[in-house]
Amino acid sequence: MKNNKRKIAVFTGNRAEYGLQFPILKAIKEHPDLDYQLIVSGAHLDDNFGSTIAEIRKDGFEIHAEVEIEMDKDTATATAQAISTGIFSMSQALEALQPDVLVVYADRFEGFAGVIAGTQMNIPTAHIEGGDITEGGALDDSVRHAMTKLSHFHFTTNEEATQRILAMGEEPWRVHTVGFPAIDMIQENNYATPEELVDNYGLNLEQPVVLFTQHSVTTEFDQSKAQLAPSLAAMKQLASEGIQVILTYPNNDAGGRFIIEALEDFMREGHANIQLHKSLGRYNYHGVLALAKDQKYRAVCVGNSSSGVKETPAFFCPSVDIGSRQMGRLRAENVLHTEYDTEEIYQSVKRCLDAAFVAECRSIVNPYGMGDAGLKIANVLASADLDRVKVLRKKMTI
DSSP states (O other): OOOOOEEEEEEEOSHHHHHHHHHHHHHHHHOTTEEEEEEEEGGGGOGGGTOTHHHHHHTTOOOOEEEOOOOOSSSHHHHHHHHHHHHHHHHHHHHHHOOSEEEEETTOHHHHHHHHHHHHTTOOEEEESTTOOOOSSSSHHHHHHHHHHHOSEEEESSHHHHHHHHHTTOOGGGEEEOOOTHHHHHHTTOSOOHHHHHHHHOOOTTSOEEEEEOOOOGGGGGGHHHHHHHHHHHHHHHHTTTOEEEEEOOOSSTTHHHHHHHHHHHHHTOOTTEEEESOOHHHHHHHHHHGGGSTTOOEEEEESOTHHHHTHHHHTOOEEEESSTTTTOOOOTTEEEEOSOHHHHHHHHHHHTSHHHHHHHTTOOOTTOSSOHHHHHHHHHHHSOOOHHHHHSOOOOO
């Protein structure tokens, strides 16, 4: 019997991206008119960054292709070369899978390679989270907007992003405002319970918990260690006061290995109340943020991860955004900004633990929607007109 379901290839290249794609994959898997083809690449296959392919398998998804992207150095040159190897490897995977649509996420170099391969092979490509802006010195904006112009369908997390894509000259029928996919899981309470966090990480939930992740700024990757130093000094000061700090590894951007070296050196100093993990996994990461929803507990997200801006509002979790990486992103009032300054970071975290600010955070409006993004995306993928002439021949509306 012929299978008439549409084959939707979903590309994932790192842990954070996969965490956001989970509800999309789940919705595609459960949709009666769709089959998913999961392509796993990048840091998922790298032991240095936690080899998070195991998390994907644990979630019950079949992996249809593993795409190796060679990146053995922490330089801009290595990133450019990684994109080239990614394009080659992705073209082989896509040739074997023959999907009806390729889905890619956000703004990372791995996904950029995937989009280039897919569009050059005349595969209709859907881009999620286009139209956002981050003006903070990373290459995200340039890559994200380039991916938007290469792609054929656009799923945005907010109305402002939709308007930016339309302003780029994209046809309105291609653009869909669906919200932020991570909210789907949060609405389902699909994250670790306080009891699980105590068992997994030995936490004392009578004391505050700081969840810290700092990535490199890719246009300043040679300054990664120097930019991290004030943050670690602030974490040390907080830990000396009994505040529990969970450090996690950065992404595999240029400069990421410099940060890992600094984190490992810091841990060898033997600080009480501080622990380091390559990856918590989406389930535990969201579980820590979710502590903020319960008035019995206190939790703060600190660093420069996009999750500190985009995911924390759904948990009413106070957040401290450090440096320039997330500059320009749409954010709620729960997010405080600091420069690379130890005292400023320390005081901002202390404010996030203050009862008055915690109360303010519980009344914020989340600018990234309230769930069902995965289902909305799956429904569009199932119903969209895939006539190749219409889809592949893009028109500039300006």
